[in-house]
Amino acid sequence: MKKIVFAMLVAFCGPAMAHEMSPTYLEFTPSYVNDVLKTTIEIFNRREDVNYYEVEVFDKDRNLIPFVTPAKVVNIEYLEKKSIDVYIKRSDKDRTVYVCTLSRFIKEDKTKTNVSSRICSKIK
Amino acid sequence: MFKKVLILATLLSATMAHADNPTIRGTVASKCSVYTTTQGVFGNPSPDVLSTAPAAGGVQPIVRYDVAIGDYYYGKITYPDSFTSSPTLTSSAVDVSQVSVPAMSAYTNNVVTYDNTFQYDLTEAGSTWFKVSAVATYGYNQAFPAGSYVASVVAECIAK
Numbered sequence: 001m002k003k004i005v006f007a008m009l010v011a012f013c014g015p016a017m018a019h020e021m022s023p024t025y026l027e028f029t030p031s032y033v034n035d036v037l038k039t040t041i042e043i044f045n046r047r048e049d050v051n052y053y054e055v056e057v058f059d060k061d062r063n064l065i066p067f068v069t070p071a072k073v074v075n076i077e078y079l080e081k082k083s084i085d086v087y088i089k090r091s092d093k094d095r096t097v098y099v100c101t102l103s104r105f106i107k108e109d110k111t112k113t114n115v116s117s118r119i120c121s122k123i124k
Numbered sequence: 125m126f127k128k129v130l131i132l133a134t135l136l137s138a139t140m141a142h143a144d145n146p147t148i149r150g151t152v153a154s155k156c157s158v159y160t161t162t163q164g165v166f167g168n169p170s171p172d173v174l175s176t177a178p179a180a181g182g183v184q185p186i187v188r189y190d191v192a193i194g195d196y197y198y199g200k201i202t203y204p205d206s207f208t209s210s211p212t213l214t215s216s217a218v219d220v221s222q223v224s225v226p227a228m229s230a231y232t233n234n235v236v237t238y239d240n241t242f243q244y245d246l247t248e249a250g251s252t253w254f255k256v257s258a259v260a261t262y263g264y265n266q267a268f269p270a271g272s273y274v275a276s277v278v279a280e281c282i283a284k
Binding site for chain 2: 017022105114118119
């Protein structure tokens, strides 16, 4: 039994890489600009193979909604945590449902099949 | 004598009063994390096939979802239907298709599929592994040009 447990531990001790985003549910609040709402998301990059994350804002049917962030594609180094402010127009508030972050790869000569991760928080 | 003892006892028991503002600290951590456990590799068992199947010399990408609380997220895995990077292909008859996404958990039969996406209702807290397969063929009897081929699997965690 001990051998099986040890074998399982060894088998699952691979270099796992994670994409984390919080909070799960967001709320847009008034910003310092008239008719512009703001929310803040936090990304924690535990993916060694990814240094860039793209911010996306969607409606319920996953159609893109215009938004503003300091940078649409954000550079986040491995094990770095970054807070990002997302701004939308007040008129888009009711149809905005998801704020997502998508991992982005640099196009280069790779032979691997990449796994892109996207995490979406919902507007409550 | 009794008075002296009483004064001494009073002085000894008199300590400084402290005022403090106890703080309560907390951290809101991500409730759903997407881990790339294994990146996939295309094997090239024959000139017109690229496959992640181990039998074809490939490696299947494995994605792990860690959900801290159940019933708050959907897990969506989209397999590739084209290459994100490849040599110039003369034929448009490239078909990159997923074969199976066997969830290593109770979700095996609890899946909604549409287009090239598998959607799971992540009702259980804990870790779940998903394995993705992809096979690409290049027309009838046509060999893939030499070079590197990259396709992307998208693993999503969407709040309910």
